[in-house]
Amino acid sequence: MQNGIKHLGNLMKDGSHFLTDFKRCMYGIDDETEFEEAWSRLLAKYNVHENTWLQSTYSIKEKWVACYMKKTFMLGMRSTQLSESVNSDIKSCMKPDLNIMQFLKHFERVLEDKRYNELRCEFELLI
Structure with a gap:
């Protein structure tokens, strides 16, 4: 989340709901298909398809998206x-x-x- 704020801070200005939408993708979705749909909506809504940080972050989604990690026992830690x-x-x-x-x-x-x-x-x- 800290890296997201650092790399995407420009998207969080002037009453933007980007941070709320991004957090929902990270923590608020229990189904992988629903995540993929929400992620696509996020990219389209904020026109960030070409953002390299988001692209590289998405490529390792299994390490940070809650719905992909739900089968991994981690003692309640991310x-x-x-x-x-x-x-x-x-x-x-x-x-x-x-x-x-x-x-x-x-x-x-x-x-x-x-x-x-x-x-x-x-x-x-x-x-």
């Missing part, structure tokens, strides 16, 4: 939150003087913790 969470976990246990083996051990521990949390959440859903 894809960017997952990567930020892993980055934070790795940084918290890293030191600049670690050799590659120490780094890999830390990295493996972070992954094991993430996997354990995922299994625990899945188990709790079954109870």
